[in-house]
Amino acid sequence: MNGITDGLKDIITKASLAARGSSLSRIRRRNLSEPAAKWVVQSRIGSEVGYALSIVLATSGCSHARSEKGGCTMCSYILDGAGQNVPTEDLIQQFQNALTSLKGLMAPISVKVYTSGSFLDPVEVPPEARAEILKAIDEDDRVRQVVLESRPEYMTDETASLVREILGDREIEIGMGLESADDGVRFLCINKGFSLSEFETALKTAASHGIGTRAYVLVKPPFLTERDALLDALQTIIAAAELGATTISVNPVNVQKHTLVQRMWSRGHYRPPWLWTVTEILKESRDQVASDVNVVCDPVAAGKPRGTHNCGKCDDAFVKAIRQFSLDQSTSHFEVLDCGCKSQWSHVLEHEDFAQLVHSLRFHKP
Template structure:
C-alpha cells in the first residue's frame, strides 16, 4: 500500500456453499446461500459507489464463507467482474478468501490486474497435519497450504494467513499442547505470509464445536486468556490479533430451541443457562453510564417487560432522573439476566413453577443462584457503585443475593429495598404479585431517591 490515508472496506458476498464444509469448528461453511450472480454484482457496485471516492485509497476485503476461487460458488465471469469493478473504483488492494485446492494458475489469471494488488487469504489454522486432518478436519495438509503459497508468489499475488486458536476440545483441555502448536504454526506462517491473523475460536451455529460448547466440554477463550496465549506477537507488524471477530453472544439454532418448563436441577443448571452465565461473567460488559444495579424478580409472562410486575416497576421509576443510571438485572432460575438480554432465548422461553418446589430444590436454587450472583459481581463490581435488590423479603432469590454479598465481603454495597413491615401490609391485602403493589412501589421509589437523588 502507499503512504496515503488508507480506507479499508469489508464486504460479505456469499453464494452457494463451501466445497468442503466439514471443518470441525466452522458453521459458515455448512450454510447454503441462494443468490443470483447479478444480485452480487449489484451489491458490489452499490457498495463501492457508496463508500469509495476518487481521493481514497481502498483495501477491499471480500468474505465469502467458502472459496472465492471455487467456480461452483463464484463463476469465472463474476470473478473477472470483481477485479474490473475494483479497478473502476480505485481499489488499491483486493483481499479474497480461498481454500488451497482452488489456488491454481488458471484461477489466478482471472484476477490479474496492473492496477489492483490481489491478496488471497487462506485458513491454515494450525501447522500440524494430525490436528488439521483428525481434529480440525480441514481436508488438507500443511504441504498443500505451502504449495498454494508458492503458486500465489509465482503469480505475483499477496498471501494472508488465518491461524485459529482453541478450535477443538483437545486443545482447550491441553493448554501446553495448544501453546506448542501455536508457536510451530506461527513460525511457518510468518515465514511465508505477508500478514497473519490469529483468530479466537467461537461456537458457530451448525458447527460440531457448538455441541461441545453446549455440553460443557469446551469454552471459548476470554480476552485475558486469548492475549496471554498470543501476546508475544502483539507488536509484530505482520500479525493481527482477532479476539472477537464473531461478535460473540450465545446463539441457538431454531431446531435446538425448546420451552424450558419445570423445576429441579436439570432446569436450574440447564446447559443453555450455563453458557449464558459463562458469557455474562467472561465476555459481557455492562453498559456505559449504568452505575447502579437494581436486581429484580422474574415474571411468569415473557419477556419480563410485558408482565404486570415489570410494567408496574418501570412505570413507578422510569420517569426519575436516577433511572438512566440504573442497570436492571433479573435474578431467576436461568441465573443473572441483564435487562438487554431479557428477550433473548432462552430467557423468553422458560417457566419455573414455584409451587412444585421441594425444600431440597429450594436449597439448591439458593446455592446455585448465590454462586451465579457472586461470579457476576466479582467480574463487574468495578462498574457499579451500589446494588439494590427489590424482592419479597422472604424469597429464595433475596436469600441467595444476601449470601453472595456476605461471602464477597460487600454487604455495605447491597441495599435491600422491601422491608418486612411494608411487605406484611401488602400480604394482608392479598395483592399479587406483592412487588407490584402501590405501597411496595412507593417504597422502591423512596429508597432509590434517598440514595441516588
C-alpha cells in the same frame, strides 16, 4: 494416516455431519441481488491505516461443507449463503450494491471479498462473475489492497494470473485458512481436509504472481486444552511467516450454530479461548515474526459466552486493546491490561485436563 487416526477422523467427520444435520435445508430464502453481509471498518493497509470494506457474497456455499466430508468443525458460515446456485448476474449485482458503502471515503481502501467458502471456487463463483467483480474493483483508484478468500486447491497458476492481470499493481492477498501448522490438529480437530504442503504449494503459486497470502490462524480448535491452543497458535503464526505469509489473521473460535463445536459447548465439553490467551499470542508472535508481516485480529462475539472472553469485567478493555494493536502493531496496549481473573487463567493453563480428547469423544453419541 494410521488405523487409529483414520478411526478418529471417521468419528469426527460423522459427528460434524450429525451436528450440521438438516440445517442446510432450512437456509432462509434471500434476495439474490443483495450480499449476505457488508461492513466498513478502519483497518491496517500495508503500513498505513485506512478503511476496509468487507463483502460476504451470498453464494451456493462452501464445497467442503456441502460435501460428505462434513466441513470444518467450528464453521457454519454456509448457512449465510443462498442455499442454491446463484446466477452470475446476481453475484455481480450483490457486489455492485455493496460498493455503495465506499461513497465518500478517502484512500487508502481495502476491499475484502468473502463467501461462505471460496471466491476462487468456479462452482461457487462462476469465472465470469469473478472477472466482472475484479474489474469493478479495478475501476476505483482509491482501492490499494484487495483480499480474496479461498481454499488452497483453487489457487492455480491460471487463476492467479487472471487475478493479477485484472487488478494490475495493487496489493493482493489470498486469505487461506491454514488454522494450524500441525497436520494432525488440522485434519482431526478442525476437519479442514488439506495438508500443510498443499497450503505451501498454494502460497508459492500466489507468490509467483506477486500475490501475498493472508494466513488465518485458529485459536483453540476443539479437543485442545487452553495451553495447547496457545502454543499451537504461536507455532502456526511463526510457521506461516516462515513459509512467506504476508499477513497473519488470528481468529479465536466463536461457537456457531449447527457445528460440532456447538455440540461440545452445549454439553460443557468446550470453552472458547480466554482473551488472556489471545493477547498473549498476539504479544509473543509480534516479537517473533518479521516487522513487515502484519499480525491482526478482529475477534467475533468477543466478550460473549460464545466468543473469546475473560471474566466479563475486563473484556471490553481487552477487545479494545486487540483492535488497537491490529491497527498500529504496538504491543504496548497489552502492557496495561490487568484483572483478578488472570490467576484463574493461569491455573487453567497449568492444570487443565490433558485427556480432553478422550473425554470429549462422548459428543458423537446421541
